[in-house]
Amino acid sequence: MIRKSQSITNKLWSCSAVLGLLLLWQGICSAGIIEAYLLPSPASVGRALITEFPALMEHGKITLKEAFAGLFLGVVLGFFIAVIMDHFHGLYRAIYPVIILTQTIPTVALAPLLVLWFGYEMTPKIILIVLTTFFPVAIGLLSGFQSVDPDEVTLLRSMGAGNVSIFRYIKLPGAMGQFFSSLRISASYAVVGAVISEWLGGFGGLGVYMTRVKKAFAFDKMFAVIILISVISLLLMKGVDYLSKKCMPWEEI
Template sequence: MTKKSPSTISKLWSCSAVLAVLLIWQLMTGSGMIDAFLLPSPLQVGKTLITEFPILMEHSVITLSEAFVGLVLGILLGFFMAVIMDRFTFLYQALYPLVVLTQTIPTVAIAPLLVLWFGYEMMPKVILIIITTFFPITVGLLTGFRSADPDAVSLLQAMGAGQKQIFFYIKLPEAMDPFFSGLRISASYAVVGAVISEWLGGFGGLGVYMTRVKKAFSFDKMFAVIFLISFISLLLMHGVEFLQKLCMPWKQNPAGK
């Protein structure tokens, strides 16, 4: 028998847990314990997902482009905030509470206002996504910048390095790890943020599709789109992990001699 690595075993466990939930769900709905119109069975949802696929793809493109634009702008804003807050202590003291405050605003409450101010097009959606995604980025980067070893910083200073060089040689690479942790969170926030803002007004996108099928009481379609959104979020998170591996080659087999 070949030995399995711990990560393979843990994957085995998590996969079987998901399968078990789906199985129980299938048994409960399939046997008629729960009425099919209240909760469709996983198999039913799967079938719907296949028949609805072309329409879902059209809506996905809209949602994903909103999420992408919002996320990119959110990263840029988050990066900018982190850099200036790290560089100037007074800005850190002034802005940090404000940045935290933006995270206490309930997204669902502000989304309709954004629609009133900016209309039904892409703009209000992108703004909402920026507000939700920049925060994990800013906090991640700031933590990283501040975790730089002061001895390493003074060594570079002794070598004659300026602020800019210290930033690029130490602070930025030091912040890569927390940055990607933040980005993983932000990427899934971006999709959820896009869907929520589509609920409250728009012409297309997965959120608009959701409100339509809800009004039609098509619960199978509702679940199909929920499955799809989860799948997209997972895919994005893996994409971020892949990007992280590319950007941080020093994290590969660190113990190998």
């Protein structure tokens, strides 16, 4: 009951903060402090969201398809890299600096090269999402693998367990918390990465839609897309939270 009461209180505070920001936004627009063509009011953004909803859904399907494909491949790649670095210390010292180097390259600078090399289809967008999402998963899992209790590992080895058994019964369960925390970050990165890649070329997607409405100076529609992207990211993060509760029921005890 205490936990449920705290959850309700936290949600009330969050909803109050969002409502307060909306009221402040509406007040600024109604008072004419900022011109309407620069900052559309929440009411006009809501109307744009309703009138453009069918088009947004069509473009959103493309963006979600890219985001899910890139996120899945990014998680697989991150898991593989984390396992390799955990088992082979020499490869860890060789691979880790390269992984860090990949994250120092701005995605906005890399996206045009991927479009140039792979065209305007889905392939360059998925590659960019993979490069964006694999890093949190790899680092989170590696941290989880390395934080296991060494006494537990020694105990299993004394009972004749091999590396596979130690990984299955100690390292993997012990790293699940860090994995889902990293997956939550990667899920939000996947949507943002898909939109950024669509800015630079494509035939559909929320990024392409944003580029079109920006050129038409339809900023109410631009804000509508931003809100939709935020909602999608939040839903994906909530989905990861739900999955983590199903995979780690002992955390709820």
